[in-house]
Amino acid sequence: MLLAGCAQTDDPRRAAYVLMDISDNYVQELASAQALTRFLLAELQPGDTLGALFIDNSSYSDRNVIAQTTFDDRPSLATQQKRLFYAEVDDFVSGIQVPSAHNDITGGILLATERLRSVDAGQRVLYVFSDLQEDRPPWLERDFPVDLDGVEVVAMNVTKLRSDNHNPQAYRERLAQWEQWVEDNGGNWRLVNDLQQLERQLAQR
Template sequence: MKRLIPSARPAKRFAGIGMALAAALTVAGCASTPPGTGVFLLLDTSGTYAGELDRARSVINYLLGTLDPGDSFGVARIDGGSFSEKDIIMRVTFDARPSVANDQKRLFMERIGAFTDTVTAAAHTDITGGVLQAAEWLEEVGPGSRAVLIFSDMEEDLPEGYIRDFPMELDGVRVIALNVTKLRPDNVDPRAYATRLDAWRERVQAGGGEFTVINDLERLDVALEL
């Protein structure tokens, strides 16, 4: 897990820098590399899951506290047609200066607060559209490490006429399903829950991505490996 104050680093880094300085100075020039981490969080606002948004807010706050200057973070809602810019609540690449990045995080927090206070339940759940939207943005920003977090029960419910049964391009993207709640049919037949998650795992892995499920949010820091 990243430290909250980046300067509080272990002593070995100081020694390591000293030793590696000579080698590093051979690198031609001072090149700006892409920011390290990109995270996109999809919030399911359909039906009963809309009641879980307070937990989602905690996750967002945790991520805001963990991400560093230069990292990218976006949040979008999942509703009937999520492959759309209008569903993006906020997305930002934090400034390289820590003080400016902190101000951006404050603004981010306010926007999310405003959203969760006024959100209304959606009639459908287009998870695939949201994942495609997130993957597209992360590809565009180009961070070193990319993660799409899905705060949902992972039950897709598309409006009529929407086509989503095609392979997704998810090379190098870690798709993490958070707080996957069990539905009523899952209680009747728990195999339905496993089947649903397995289907998503297959789709993500077929697209070149990596799929993980985290229901215990206390383990978030370990699972995210931020």
């Protein structure tokens, strides 16, 4: 149920990544990403994989990986892995002192997708916490196809910018553009306003 909506395969293993925008427009919203991490840690089972990355000025780098774990078949070890995973995410979020000036969302999605594909799993989902207003440095090259086949991209808690209050259509257009980009690259798109909405959607499936 957790990853319902992705292409179904015979492999029951699941892989999920949480991608966190730490730019100055969004960093204050990361408590929601921590809450989703706790939810995923409770839902995922032995053999499943969970990862967490962050989006900053240039996000296509191994330094952007906060944590990645495939849970062991032994319950006691899996429990230890989950505690360590959450501690790493919590330490990262609480340790952010200076938010990023830019946000390379595309680079973060590319890195997360590659990480998702590096593990054996029948279902793959990427949760993106961001306002989705990409502001990457001009020297980064990101205008090329990204293979999102078999990946569900879930935009979580997409906050509105101050300018969106003056022009609400800009917010809707931003969401539509990202949805089109994900689908043009072979992925599935879903928008979820908060964790409770996600839990309700999963309960109905």
